[in-house]
Structure formats: structure tokens, C-alpha cells
Amino acid sequence: MTISGTRVLRGAIGVAGLLVAAELALRAGHVTLLPLVSTVLARAAELTVDGEFLGAAASTLASWALGLALTVAVGIPIGLLLGAMPRVEAAVRPLIEFLRPIPSVALIPLAILVFAEQLHLRAAIIIYASCWPVLINTIYGLKDVDPVARETLRSFGFGPLAVLVRVSLPSAAPFIATGVRMAASVAIVLAVTVELVAGGTDGVGVYILKAGGGGRTDLMIAATVLTGLFGLLVNLALVAAERKVFRWRHAR
Amino acid sequence: MLEIIDVTHTYGAYRALDGVKLTVADGELVCVVGPSGCGKSTLLRSVAGLVQPTGGRILLDGVPVSQTPDNLAVVFQDYSRSLFPWMSAAANVALPLRRKGMDRAQRRTAAMEALEQMGLADAAGKYPWEMSGGMQQRVAIARALAFRPSLLLMDEPFGSVDAQTREDLEDLVLRVCAHHGMTIMLVTHDIDESVYLGDRVVVLSRAPGTVAGDLHVSLPSPRDQIVTREHETFVRLRAEVGRLVRGNQLSRQET
Amino acid sequence: MAARSLGGFGVRVALVAATVALWELVTRLASQPYFPPPSTIASRMYTLWFSGPVTHVFFTDDALTMLQPSLGRLLVGWGAASVAGVVLGLAIGRSQVLSDFLDPLIQFGRAVPPPMLVPIFFALFKIGTPTQIATIVLGVIWPVLINAIDGAATVDRQHLETARVFGLSRPQIIGRIIVPSAMPKIVAGLRLSLSLALIMMVISELVGSNSGIGYRLTTAQQNFLIPDVWGCIVLLGVLGYLLNSSFLLVENRILRWHSRARQYA
Numbered sequence: 148m149t150i151s152g153t154r155v156l157r158g159a160i161g162v163a164g165l166l167v168a169a170e171l172a173l174r175a176g177h178v179t180l181l182p183l184v185s186t187v188l189a190r191a192a193e194l195t196v197d198g199e200f201l202g203a204a205a206s207t208l209a210s211w212a213l214g215l216a217l218t219v220a221v222g223i224p225i226g227l228l229l230g231a232m233p234r235v236e237a238a239v240r241p242l243i244e245f246l247r248p249i250p251s252v253a254l255i256p257l258a259i260l261v262f263a264e265q266l267h268l269r270a271a272i273i274i275y276a277s278c279w280p281v282l283i284n285t286i287y288g289l290k291d292v293d294p295v296a297r298e299t300l301r302s303f304g305f306g307p308l309a310v311l312v313r314v315s316l317p318s319a320a321p322f323i324a325t326g327v328r329m330a331a332s333v334a335i336v337l338a339v340t341v342e343l344v345a346g347g348t349d350g351v352g353v354y355i356l357k358a359g360g361g362g363r364t365d366l367m368i369a370a371t372v373l374t375g376l377f378g379l380l381v382n383l384a385l386v387a388a389e390r391k392v393f394r395w396r397h398a399r
Numbered sequence: 400m401l402e403i404i405d406v407t408h409t410y411g412a413y414r415a416l417d418g419v420k421l422t423v424a425d426g427e428l429v430c431v432v433g434p435s436g437c438g439k440s441t442l443l444r445s446v447a448g449l450v451q452p453t454g455g456r457i458l459l460d461g462v463p464v465s466q467t468p469d470n471l472a473v474v475f476q477d478y479s480r481s482l483f484p485w486m487s488a489a490a491n492v493a494l495p496l497r498r499k500g501m502d503r504a505q506r507r508t509a510a511m512e513a514l515e516q517m518g519l520a521d522a523a524g525k526y527p528w529e530m531s532g533g534m535q536q537r538v539a540i541a542r543a544l545a546f547r548p549s550l551l552l553m554d555e556p557f558g559s560v561d562a563q564t565r566e567d568l569e570d571l572v573l574r575v576c577a578h579h580g581m582t583i584m585l586v587t588h589d590i591d592e593s594v595y596l597g598d599r600v601v602v603l604s605r606a607p608g609t610v611a612g613d614l615h616v617s618l619p620s621p622r623d624q625i626v627t628r629e630h631e632t633f634v635r636l637r638a639e640v641g642r643l644v645r646g647n648q649l650s651r652q653e654t
Numbered sequence: 655m656a657a658r659s660l661g662g663f664g665v666r667v668a669l670v671a672a673t674v675a676l677w678e679l680v681t682r683l684a685s686q687p688y689f690p691p692p693s694t695i696a697s698r699m700y701t702l703w704f705s706g707p708v709t710h711v712f713f714t715d716d717a718l719t720m721l722q723p724s725l726g727r728l729l730v731g732w733g734a735a736s737v738a739g740v741v742l743g744l745a746i747g748r749s750q751v752l753s754d755f756l757d758p759l760i761q762f763g764r765a766v767p768p769p770m771l772v773p774i775f776f777a778l779f780k781i782g783t784p785t786q787i788a789t790i791v792l793g794v795i796w797p798v799l800i801n802a803i804d805g806a807a808t809v810d811r812q813h814l815e816t817a818r819v820f821g822l823s824r825p826q827i828i829g830r831i832i833v834p835s836a837m838p839k840i841v842a843g844l845r846l847s848l849s850l851a852l853i854m855m856v857i858s859e860l861v862g863s864n865s866g867i868g869y870r871l872t873t874a875q876q877n878f879l880i881p882d883v884w885g886c887i888v889l890l891g892v893l894g895y896l897l898n899s900s901f902l903l904v905e906n907r908i909l910r911w912h913s914r915a916r917q918y919a
Contacts, residue, residue, distance in 0.1 A: 154754045161755035180778055241666045242673060248894030250853045252769070252860065253868075253887050256875035260883070261688050336767040343769055344860050355770065359777040367774045375766035382765060449815050473819040480812040485834040485911040494830060495820030528915040546820060 182365035190369035200370065203354040210266055210350070211338040214273025218330055222278045223323060226285025230319070231311060236286060243282075251276035251337060255344045265348065269341045276337045277330035284326025288319030321393045328385040335378045400425045400460060400582050401446065401550055407454035408441050415441045416452065417607035423550075428576065428583040430593035433603030433611075434644055439586040442608065443554050446584065447473050459550060468550075469498075472543035476555035478535040482527040482542075488514060489523040492542045499546075513545035514538070516575050533564035537571070544575060551576070553585040557592065566624050569596060573622060590644060594636045595622060602643040612643040690881050695888060698881035703889070724855055724866035727783060731790025732851040736844055739795045743802020743840070744832065753803060764800065768793030768850070769857045776862045786858040793854040794847040801843030805836025838912045841905050848901055852894050867893075 170184040182190075194200040229236040255272055262268035292315045300310050342352025351374055358366035401423040408416040415438035423429045433439050444450040446457055448467035457464040459471070472495075475481040482491050492510035501509065514523050517537040527535050536556065543551055556572070557565040573596060576583055587593050593600045594616060602612040618632055627633055674692055681691040703717035710718065746752045746760075771789045779785045809832050817827045859868025867886055874882035906913070 154757070157751065157754035158758040162758050164755075165759060238665065238669050241670050245670070245891065245895070248849070248898055249887060249891035250849075250856050250894060252853055252856050253871060253890045255860070256871050257688070257883050257887060259875060260878070260880070332765075336769065339767045340769040340857060343773060344857065352770075355773055359773050362777070364774065364777050367777060371766060371770045371774060374770060375762055378765035378767065379762055447815075447819050449818065467818045467821060469821055471819065473816070475812060475816065477812060480810050481816050483813060483816075483831065483834070484915045485837075486830075494826075495822065497826060498821045498823070526911055526914070528911070542820075 186365050187368045190365045191372050203349050203351050206349040207338050207351040210269035211334050214270045215334045218274050218277045222281030226282045230286040230289025259345050272341045273334045273337045277333040280329035281326040284322045288322030292318045324389050402458040405455040406452045408452040414607035417609050426580050427598050429599045430597035431586045431601045432593035434605050435588050437603045437605050438608030443552050443586045470549040472546045472548035472551050474539050474543050474553045474556045476558045478539045481539050484527050487524050488538045492545050495546050509545050513541040517541040533560045551581050551583045590640050694881050695884040699885040720870050727786050728851050728855040731787045735791045735795040739798030740802050743799045744806045747803040747806025764796040772858050772861045781862045789858050790854045794850040797846040798843040801839040805839030809835040845901050
């Protein structure tokens, strides 16, 4: 308790110290290129109640949520299927290993041509990038299932479906959850990246491009800071949820 | 050589050592024996300078131990965590010799010599994970020997190997150490082992550890796994040490 | 065993061939402009990039002028991030106080989507290779940094005590105990950031550049040169695959002790 208290305090001092040091350095150096730390923080605070930014954030959030939901809906079943059928998995693996190194951002120009609808374009890129952690963790989780537990259930006359539901799924669940958490982070990155590269009518990426066009680097950085904080919160929330749900796993 | 004067150590509210007094003379092999959790390891770690005792003094050759002393080597129980898995056996043995100002060739020679003494001449190029537990512990002992410490500390050195290997290692250590005339403090919870190996057996009581007995072992050298263990002195000393280790337990249960 | 894995290899090759054949068939039948058959993509890639003279290992001038700046940015950026990440990570990981102070900042830094740095840096500094490299460095340093911190912080206590007991000096402890112990994690971080560096390179070239594969991809897309777009994508995929495989090759050499030790344990 006291140890974590010290940690929080030190962390807070670290953050505050860096911000103050950067502010002083910028003021002393008369650097006009970079906006002051205080300016950026003030802008960030303003943005949280700014209608235009909130609209942009809502749009990004929508494509993030849609992309992530579809990734989970598609990635987990395929992963379970491949994990449960090692032969098929071995056969498909070269395909996965060929597709995975393709940088997702490289697909954006093609997707711009293929998809007319902005949301479709964004969701498609998000799904492509974030399906890998879900897929691979699901396959890995199923492979990692204790064979003894599986054999035990089978020896009591349970069918393959019962084994899957009662043993394989629960023991693979922590891996799948980790995959989903990683996918959530990747999806945030890609949601913003698509907007930066492909543009569009709204979204945080578009907001930043517009701010850049108007020479408002303070707004650009403020929006980036808020995005980073959002990503941090999502990750912390998912880690906490994993800890809570899979307490039995940590106890071992 | 080594003087431990009224050493006390507490971890928070827990008192591990309480006024331990003990001296080790030059060339002596002293076994410290006691029930688990009696603070033997804390005592050894204090001598090694890895723990600062909260009270008392430790003198090595008349000099107070504050940091880890220069002329001291330790063989830990857990060889798998003491040998460096990214180095071959020879490199593991040679690494500490860098401190001694030896050049590459000298280090190599000294390491090979120590490995040979431990019967590991063929294993110099092997990595720890390519060796059995007994072999790994012999590498750890070879590393300590090559360092030529004035004091060698051994913390349950044979606690993690099987019975047969253990006997072989005990004899090997006795032979090699007699050859080098080394001073050794060996910590163990095994009563038989302490009597078999030691010139002296020091019994520590259950925590907070104090010296419950200090017995001279007048067994003939060289010792032999079968003959020595049949010797009437061995049997008597073993019983006596056993009573000291256990008797203390009983008296504590009564109170 | 060997025969079986060879058989498995044969099956895999056959499956890849079958997939490509199917792709070819479907795209020919569908004849969608945006999905050219793989044969068209391959022949386009050949004429554009791989029909050069023997002296250039069959690379065309076009391929060389495109690949050189891209690979240069990628490798320099990744290299700088690796050095900085490892050095800082080891220092932070060995100091509880330092890691307590910096942890929230590092967590935040990791959470910022690296591509967002690209427009900001382009707005703040001159558009050009140095700025692109700076975005790559800042974008990919996090996995290395975090893994190096973790690796340095979790060095086995007994390894350190052994080193202390034998009186190893501070530089010796760092160089011979801490760095090798942390190496498996550092290497994992390096591999992750290498694939991230490829992504950052492409983004920085897509958003603002007049050279490199990303720039080529944008111009191809703007001019509706569909086979060129596909060619760039395939090229980037091959590049990613090659980078990862060559890294694994080096990794297996460096960490031989680690993978073997785990096998035997």
C-alpha cells in the first residue's frame, strides 16, 4: 500500500517535473516553433468541451468501435476453428505468414479506391490490422489447453463440442482477452491513421490535418495528447477487466 | 580469520539472528547446521556482505565486512540461478578472474585447472543447460576454487542434487579443499552432512538464531562415506548434534 | 521426421500455389478493375523493378531510386531508436526510483498513436528525411524501451549476488550479467519495433514525401495505376517478410543459449 503510494507520488512528480521543465525551457529558449506546454494543456482542456472536436472524436470512436466489434466477431470464431483443427491451421499458416507482414497502412491507398463509403474504408483497414492479435492469440490459446484436462473430460464420454465449451474455451479465454486488448490499441492507431492518410469529412485525424493547415500546432498537439490519454485509459480499463475476470489464472 | 561478534539481524519485526558469536580459524572447515528458517542463510549472506546485519560486527582478517569482501567466494544452493546460462562452463569459471588482473591466457589456464580438479575437463565448452545438476554444481564449485578465496562460503551446496551425486560431491570437496588448505564455512540443514564434512559443527537454534552448540569433530581424515559413517565418534556426534537441533525445538514447544 | 516435414513443406507449397491459382481464376472471372489477377501484378512488378541489368542484381534504376531512401530512413530510424531505447531502458530498469518517476510518462508515450506524430512533425519542422527519421525514432522506440526496462528490472537476484560476491566491477556487471540477462526481452522489443518502423516509414512517405515506396504508392493511387498500387503492397509485404526473417536469423544466433536453455529445462 505504502509502496504503491510512493509510486503514484513519484509518477505524479515525474509528470509534473517534465511538464514544468519543458515549459521553462521553451520560455527561456524563446522557441516560437513549439507551442508552450501551458498553451497545449489549456487547449487540451478546451477541446474536451469543444463541439467541433467532440464531433470529430465521436466519428473516430464510431469507426473504432465498429472495426473492433467486427474484428472480435470474425477473428475469434476463425481463431477457434483454426485452433481446434491443427491440420487446417498448419495448411493455412503460410497464407497468414504471407499476409501478416504487409503493413496495414500500405492498404489504405487501395482501400481508398475500393470503398466509396468513408466508414467502410475506415472499418476495413481497422479490421485488417487488428484481426491478427485476436486470431493468433485465439489459436495459441486453444493450442495451449492442457491435454490432460481435455482427455479427462473425453474419458467421461463428453463429445468434442462439450470439451470445447467446458475446457478449451475457458482455458483459452485469457489469451483471447489479451488478443482483444492488443487489438483495441491497434484499432485506435489505425482509426486515426486512416483519417490522416485518406482524409474525409470528420474524425480526429481530419481535425489534426485541418489544424495543421491553419498553422495551429497547439491544437494538433492537444488533440494528440487527448488521443494518447484515451488509448491509455482503454488499455488500463481492459487490463483491470482481465485481472478481475481471470483472477483464477493469476492465483496459480 | 573470520570473527562473527554478537551479530543480530531483524527483518522488520522478525528477528532472524540474535547475538551470534562464532570464529573460524585459518584452514578450518566449519559446518553451520540448524533447522530450516533458523537464519543460517542470513548469517552466511551477512559474512558475504550481501546483507548488512542490524547489529554486531563481522571481521574478516581483522577487517570489518561492509561491502562484499575481495577474497571471498560463495557457492549457492541453486546452481541453475548462480551459473550464467549465456556462458560456457569455462567462461563461467574464468569470469571472476578478471578482477585478479589476469590476462586472457592466464584466466583460461586457471579455469581449466579448476575444472580438471572437479573432473570436468571435457565439459569446459559446454553450457550449463547441457549439463546435469551435479555437473553444474561442480562448475559452480570450480568457479569458487579458481578464484582462490581466503574464505569459501557454501550455502546448502549439495541440497539440490540426488543422493549419490551428493556423496560424490562431498568427497570431492573434502579432497580439493584439503589440497588447497582452504578455509570454509558451509551452511546445511543436514545433520549427517555437517558431521561428515566439518572439522567443527556449529549448531544454530531455531529463529531467532543463536549458537546452541559448538562441537569439535575428531574424526580421522581422509573421511570415507562408509567407514566414517560407521565410526563410533560419528554416531555419537550425530546424536549430539541431532539433540541440539531438535532439543531446542522441543523446549520451544513446551514454553 | 525429416521426410514428414518435407512432406509438410510440399503440402504447404502446393497450398500456396493453389491459393494463388484460385486468386488468379477468381480475379479473371470477376474482372474487377481494382482487383487485377496476380499474374498482371507480377508482370507489372517485373517490368517496373526487377528487369534491371545483372550488375544491379536485376533491380531497375526505378527500383533502386525508390528503395534506397525508404530503406535508409527505416534502418537509420530503427537503429537510432534501438540504441536509445536499450541504453535508456537499461538505466531506467536498474533504478527503482527512476522507473517510478518515468512510468506514467512512458505509458502515455506508448499509448500515443505514432502516426499522429507525422503531421505534427511536418508542421513543426521542415518536411524532409531528417523529420521523417525523427518520427520513426519516436514512433518505434517504445517497444524497445519498455522491454529493456522490463529485462533489466527482472535480472535474477542470485545472478547479481554471484557477480557481487566475486567482486565484478560495475561495467562488468552491466556488460556481462545485466545485458545478457535482459537480451531475450530486448530482442523481442527490437523485432516488434522493426515491423513498426516499416509501418512508420510508409506513413511518413504517404503523408509527406517525394521519394520512397510510400510516395510511389500515393502517386500510383492518384493516377489509378491499380497494378502499381498492388505491386507496391506486395513489395512492402515481401520487405516486411524479409526484414522479419533476417532478424529472426540474427536472433537465433544471439539467443542460442536462451532457446536451448528453455528446451532443456
